[in-house]
Amino acid sequence: MTSPLPCPATPLLPLLRFLGRGCPAWTAVLAACLLCPDAAHASLGLPMKTVFKGESTFLRLVARAERENWRALPVGERTVRVGLALTGTPYQGYTLEIDNRVEAPSANFQGLDCWTFYEVSLAFARMLHEKAAPYEPADLLRMIELERYRHGRCTGEYLSRIHFLEELFYDNEKRGLLTNITRQLPGAERMDHRDIREMTVMWRHYRYLRSNPKLLPEMARIQERVSDLPVYHVPKDQVPGAERYLRDGDIIAVTSRDTGGYTSHVGLAHRDQNGVLRFLHASSRYHQVILDDRLSSYLADKHDDAGIIVARPNDVPAGTFAER
Numbered sequence: 001m002t003s004p005l006p007c008p009a010t011p012l013l014p015l016l017r018f019l020g021r022g023c024p025a026w027t028a029v030l031a032a033c034l035l036c037p038d039a040a041h042a043s044l045g046l047p048m049k050t051v052f053k054g055e056s057t058f059l060r061l062v063a064r065a066e067r068e069n070w071r072a073l074p075v076g077e078r079t080v081r082v083g084l085a086l087t088g089t090p091y092q093g094y095t096l097e098i099d100n101r102v103e104a105p106s107a108n109f110q111g112l113d114c115w116t117f118y119e120v121s122l123a124f125a126r127m128l129h130e131k132a133a134p135y136e137p138a139d140l141l142r143m144i145e146l147e148r149y150r151h152g153r154c155t156g157e158y159l160s161r162i163h164f165l166e167e168l169f170y171d172n173e174k175r176g177l178l179t180n181i182t183r184q185l186p187g188a189e190r191m192d193h194r195d196i197r198e199m200t201v202m203w204r205h206y207r208y209l210r211s212n213p214k215l216l217p218e219m220a221r222i223q224e225r226v227s228d229l230p231v232y233h234v235p236k237d238q239v240p241g242a243e244r245y246l247r248d249g250d251i252i253a254v255t256s257r258d259t260g261g262y263t264s265h266v267g268l269a270h271r272d273q274n275g276v277l278r279f280l281h282a283s284s285r286y287h288q289v290i291l292d293d294r295l296s297s298y299l300a301d302k303h304d305d306a307g308i309i310v311a312r313p314n315d316v317p318a319g320t321f322a323e324r
Contacts, residue, residue, distance in 0.1 A: 045156075046104045052137040054109025061085055061124065062135045071128040075315045076249025078125035080270050083280045086112065086121065089289045091282050096161075097207035103158045105145040107137070114266050115165070117282035117289055118251055119144060121268065122313055125249075129315045146316065147172060158208040159218055163199060164226045165253045165263045169311050176317040178251070180232075182309050185245055187238025191231045191255065191306075194262050196223040231255075231262050233307040236299040243277040243295060246310060252279065252295065253309040254302075263309065269295065 052058075061082065065071065070081050092111025098104070107120055123143035127135060130143065146152040149160050150171055162168045172178045182188050200220050203209040209216065233255040234242050246252075246269045256264040267281025270291065279292040292298050299305050 046099060046102055048137065050098055051104050051106040052141065053107070055137060057089075057109035058107075058137060058140065062133070065124075065128055066133055070125070071132075074249075075122075075125055075129065075313055076247050078128060079122050079249035079313065080268060080280065082124045083117070083121040083268050083289070084270070084291065086117065087280075087289045087291060089117075089282070091284055091287045091289070093284075094205075094207070100207060100211040101158075103154060103156055103161055103208065105141040105148065105154055107140055107144055112282045112289060113284075114282045118266055118268050119147065122249075122251075123147065125313075126316055142321075143316070146320070147177060151175075152320070158212065159215060159222065163219075163222070164196065164261075165266060165309075166229050166231050167222075167226045169253075169309065170229055173311075175320075176314060178311045178313045180309070180311050181245075181250075182232045182234060182311075185234050185242040185310065187241060188232050188234050191233050191262060192259070194227055194231075194259055196227045196261050198261055199223060231309070233262075233309050235307040236296070236305060239296040239299055239308060242308075242310075246277055246295075247271070247312065249313060251311040251313060253311070254299070255306040255309060257304050257306045264304070267292075269310075 064085065065081070068081075070078050073081065086109075089109070090111045091113060092108070093113045095108040095111055095113065095116055096106060098106050107123070108116065109120070112120065120140075123140055126143045126146075127139050131139065145154050147168070148154075148162060150162060152175060154160055162171060169178065169180050173180050197220075199206065199209065200216055200223060203213065203216060203219075209219070248270055250269040252267050252269050253263045254265040254267075255262055258264065265281070267279050270278050270280045272278055272291075277295050279295045279298045280290075281292060282289045283292065295308070299308070
């Protein structure tokens with residue numbers, strides 16, 4: 001990994017010292033923001049070793065992607081190639097909880113949960129298309145930021161991150177990053193209204209909320225807005241008939257019977273060499289990323305699973321970063 005270029009020398013140090021009120025740490029932060037805003041935004045003050053783990057795995061993936069020319073594949077197939085290459089990665093939860101207060105785009109190739117697995121796979125696939133080699137961790141974090149945060153921008157605040165898949169699909173579709181195809185599938189129907197309260201009820205499980213309980217009222221308002229979104233799914237008894245319409249790399253969100261939320265799990269669709277539509281995901285049951293059974297069979301074995309939402313990812317629309 002290469003180091004960022006140094007900031008140019010400027011005569012602003014006296015002003016920075018004044019604004020920092022004699023605190024070297026704040027002086028350094030202000031210097032980064034004023035003199036190198038792009039670099040400062042990339043890390044938001046957190047070191048790379050905190051926001052990016054598993055660089056050796058990342059570099060091995062890059063080498064394989066270049067050797068096998070993954071960049072030439074459609075985005076869905078590209079995403080699945082990454083996902084399959086990550087099979088065996090240990091399951092690990094709460095990997096986004098990296099600081100008590102500062103929120104920043106992050107990735108951890110040493111451990112993945114269901115959401116970060118699909119997210120990293122898709123971000124890596126988009127990175128390959130967005131620019132030519134060489135690729136560095138900052139390139140991947142840029143793709144993750146684009147999807148993970150409202151309007152594609154991390155402000156450094158915990159609540160700028162999207163915490164619910166239903167909202168992420170809604171936000172990302174508006175920005176052209178994906179298409180929610182669920183309503184086009186046979187058997188699709190609108191889900192009953194849910195009263196989402198997980199983040200405020202279980203707030204002590206989340207490092208940022210535990211350290212900043214003043215965020216709870218706004219989190220409650222976010223939950224209310226997400227609860228009111230129109231959410232459609234394909235009930236699981238209709239999934240066998242819908243499988244034929246799904247493609248490699250489609251994001252499969254598993255819906256729940258629990259009235260406290262719409263979704264409970266997420267992974268990727270992969271059609272194997274025999275034409276079987278299988279579920280590629282980070283499994284808490286098997287403690288790793290696996291290529292599981294046929295999607296409809298996987299759902300049939302889970303009493304609490306109600307059905308699926310399907311989002312089809314796109315590459316980053318042209319001009320997205322020029323507007324930022």
